[in-house]
Amino acid sequence: MNAFANRLFLVFFVLVSALSSCEMKKDILGQVDKPTDNKIKGDAGLLDLELKPQKEASIPDSKGGVSGSDVVVIDVNDFAIEILDSLGQVYKSYRSYADLKNEGGLLLPVGRYSVRATLGEDLDAAFDSPFYSGSNECEITPQEVAKVITDCVLSNKKIIFRCSDEFRSSFEDDYSIVVDNGNGALTTFRDETRAAYLRNTGVLQFSIYATTRSGKNDKVYNINLSGMQEVKDHNNILVDLGIVNDIPGGDDNPGGEDPDEPEDPGDDDKPEQPIKAPTIKVDVSLIEKDYVIEIPSNFVDAGGEEPENPSGDKDLPAITAEGFSFTKPVEISAGNSDVMVKINIKTPKKLASLEVAITSEVLEPLLEELGLGATFDMCNLSGEQASILTSLQLAIPEKGGIETLFDISAFMPMIALLDQPGNYLFKISVKDEAGNTASQTLTVTMK
Incomplete structure (x- = not known):
């Protein structure tokens, strides 16, 4: 069969599939006594997809405990379906498994495919927002039905x-x-x-x-x-x-x-x-x-006094808050961002590093674009990072210090300007020259 005939043959299948795919599937599976005139021939096959969603096990309640509400009733018909070719490109997609079932099966040219089924949205963090997914591979062979069973689980x-x-x-x-x-x-x-x-x-x-x-x-x-x-x-x-x-x-x-x-x-x-x-x-x-x-x-x-050390060694690093508490979020708003956030750091065996790790879906991309990054070591900065922090009016501590005041108040107006409600986490980790470490996490809540 020449190339033109092959293309004509595939066009024919596209035109008749919507009307006769159910009958073709039955023909191939031998479920009818008299085959229809539209029996599959040539370089095409049928995908018969079955989804098996597995809801996560329930968590038993306990007195005074927190148990998540079962907010999702999994309906297999609600899963979105994507068929990807061997290059990973979407060959065909369906808004729901129900739409695919209405076709009775999917005619595909011979080749290898991946099937992907999803339910929900894979958010960074949200309450009562499960995301289910399942995927597997299949091979379509001429004039045959490829039976594919996809398990869909909490992802x-x-x-x-x-x-x-x-x-x-x-x-x-x-x-x-x-x-x-x-x-x-x-x-x-x-x-x-x-x-x-x-x-x-x-x-x-x-x-x-x-x-x-x-x-x-x-x-x-x-x-x-x-x-x-x-x-x-x-x-x-x-x-x-x-x-x-x-x-x-x-x-x-x-x-x-x-x-x-x-x-x-x-x-x-x-x-x-x-x-x-x-x-x-x-x-x-x-x-x-x-x-x-x-x-x-x-x-x-984090009560405002130097934390105790398990060994009783008072020479270990200590991090304490000044004017706020690590135990409660620091609240700011667009109209009230003039908040003092100062952190006292004691390193009797001399400061070697002071790492800041910022967790925020909104702030992290901006810091990366600035060239600062979401994680940086205040004691081991690049020239570009030092310039950026200086422009933000943040004092850069010196290595070898014993008592350091780390003032990050200048970050508060920058967060307020974003005007994006949510939590912004600042994890402060210090290490002394002897290799001892300590860390604290500050939570800033934008109202």
């Missing part, structure tokens, strides 16, 4: 926090949790009933901002789940927050210790410490599996 990270009775009895009710993936962030409070969904970026971490009921001390707990292989492999995540029991024995049992208790800077039970900071216990349940993982928390005291 962004769903994370729900539950707090135990011990947690809620240890902290005031105004605690908040900020969860982020490096591109976006969400803030949850005690009465939050929605599930948080975040784009799967490879980063998943959260910070707890709370005030103890006893003594009213502000506390921050930073937990990073990014390095856990199980969290990387699964998307439906439940985080139970509790309090680790006190070490048994006390003065009567000086050698007694709980082997299951994670190491934590807040667990220093020295006589001169009037109030013992609660030690967070974090249980991460992957709902797709039947196991629970307990990880130690990275405790940071």
